[in-house]
Amino acid sequence: MGDHIRRNMPLFPIGIVKKLTELSARQIRYYEEHGLIHPARTSGNQRLFSFNDVDRLLEIKELIDTGVNISGIKQVFIMKQQVKHAVPDLLQTNNHKVQKELTDQQLRSYLKSELMMAGRFGKASLIQGELSRFFH
Secondary structure (H helix, E strand, O other): OOHHHHHHOOOEOHHHHHHHHOOOHHHHHHHHHOOOOOOEEOOOOOEEEOHHHHHHHHHHHHHHHOOOOHHHHHHHHHHHHHHHHHHHHHEEEOOOEEEOOOOHHHHHHHHHHHHHHOOHHHOOOOHHHHHHHHOO
C-alpha cells in the first residue's frame, strides 16, 4: 500500500481530530462548509478524516492564527494547487533536467504564488533561484 493511499485513507472520527488539531467541532464543520476540507462519510453519515485532512486543518489553523481570513485561505490553497500543476511544466528532461522557457503569464503566476508561500510552513522559497535568471 502506497503512502498516498495511506495518507488519504479516512480513519479518524471528529472527536480524535478535535484532539489532534485543538479545533472545535463547529470550526471543523465550518471549514467543511466552505469547501476547505472534504472528509469521507460512513453509511451512518459520520465524518471520517484522513491524515491529509488533519494536515490541512492544521494548516488552516496556522493561517487563521496569523490573521488570514477564510477567503484568503481559499486563495492560498488555489495558488498552491496552481504551483503544484505548474512545477512539472517548468522542467523538461534531456539527459539531465533543463529549465524550459516560461511565458510571461506562467512566470508571473509562479512568482506570485511563491511570494505568497515564501517561508510558510517550513518550506524554503524557490524565488531566489527563479529571480537569479534575470540578473546575469
